[in-house]
């Protein structure tokens with residue numbers, strides 16, 4: 001039965017509509033917008049302590065960063081691996097290696113398995129999760145996503161997901177065009193969040209179930225953030241937790257982008273109170289000495305306070 005379902009899901013690569021780009025390419029021979037063939041590629045895997053506390057747990061979240069992305073945001077913080085600027089850093093791994101990484105993350109005490117931007121590798125991830133579970137894998141699975149998903153792709157991966165860590169970058173087409181490089185993001189995200197809410201109608205982070213919705217405040221786009229917060233309060237606050245992030249860092253050092261002012265930050269805190277949004281997390285603006293942009297050309301791409309010095313993926317490469 002497992003082999004049969006693995007075969008069916010693998011056929012998804014042959015006429016790929018795994019994400020909203022609907023490229024209809026045969027990824028055995030060609031790539032679409034995500035710039036990835038059907039061979040799984042990852043950039044890093046290991047324990048990471050910089051995620052929201054319930055996902056990080058005591059030892060860290062067991063993260064796997066997949067190479068490539070269906071979205072190519074203007075200011076992508078993972079641009080070295082996402083392909084946003086043509087860089088495409090990562091190493092091809094087999095299904096067996098992906099299974100080994102999942103099991104190793106469990107063995108070293110990860111609180112969760114955190115799959116970062118895995119949309120374009122959903123078939124391989126499903127195959128690996130099925131095989132890992134056969135071998136005793138039982139960590140809660142976090143689907144760490146930009147929110148730029150197709151309902152088709154989500155329906156494939158959803159049965160495997162315990163927690164969605166999903167962005168709502170914007171609901172505004174202009175903002176989406178400027179920051180996500182596609183206005184379509186704004187029309188895709190609400191159906192995605194509605195799907196998630198329908199399948200995961202409540203959040204209990206002690207039980208590792210539910211949804212953490214992330215929103216990063218874009219510089220100069222405070223009205224777009226308020227629109228997101230109002231929609232969140234109206235549609236999702238009873239089902240999700242909110243994670244509001246204020247540490248936007250332009251990787252190319254774009255000096256023209258305005259910083260979030262203290263008055264704007266205080267205004268957001270007031271708006272959260274006015275909207276009755278009290279379940280969630282908010283980034284501390286005083287954390288401005290934290291290096292939020294990873295460098296995937298290094299063995300440890302993150303600040304050492306965030307990442308385990310002996311990542312699983314390096315161990316795997318050494319073998």
Ligand code: SF4
Nearest residue numbers: 016019022023032034
């Ligand atoms: S995953 Fe998305 S971007 Fe990649 S080939 Fe499939 S439809 Fe295109």
